[in-house]
Amino acid sequence: MFESILMALTFTDIEPPSFVDHFWEVRQMISEWNINMKNVFIPSWISCLDESMSIWFGRFTCPGWVFVPRKPHPFGNEYHSICCGLSGIMCAIELVEGKDRPKELGKPDGYSKGGATVGLLLRLTKSLYHTGKCVILDSGFCVLKGLVELRKVGVFASAVIKKRRFWPKYVNGKDIDEKMKNKSIGSTEVEWQFRRY
Secondary structure (H helix, E strand, C coil), X not given: CHHHHHHHCCCCCCCCCCCCCCCHHHHHHXXXXXXXXXXXXXXXXXXXXXXXXXXXXXXXXXXXXXXXXXXXXXXXXXXXXXEECCCCCEEEEEECCHHHCCHHHCCCXXXXXXXXXXXXXXXXXXXXXXXXXXXXXXXXXXXXXXXXXXXXXXXXXXXXXCCCCCCCCCCCHHHHHHHHCCCCCXXXXXXXXXXXX
């Protein structure tokens, strides 16, 4: 009985494209889910944008398969998502396609505004445009151009800044090092700056 259900279960009513697209069966489901969430859910004043993994161990049976060693479950598909900071409800999600994205589909929307990260930030925060709400970003999304573009559409952003080998571009690391050199491990400090762009 279960096998019969699985044979009839589909996630799309769209015919396969004329080109190779390993994601065509889930594209419509992800898109419709995002549209539905935008229409029925209003996130709180604060949201969190991050990445997460959908576990899959078989590299050769999973299009878009990635290995991200820093994740608790490092094998599978990676998704970028945005969640309401108070309820934890996910508002939008985007599959990381990487090299498996068909060239026929072109670059994702917003890519031309400053690169892949800027486009991603603009796509996932669409439901927050012109609300004055805030989105918290981890250090991987700390791109100055992206923060400026979000501000232009009425979204405030706060990003964690981490020094790996070097400080991120436009971050005055010497001043940060000087300010924090006598602080104990675990100390934090926040500065609020309001600027007109």
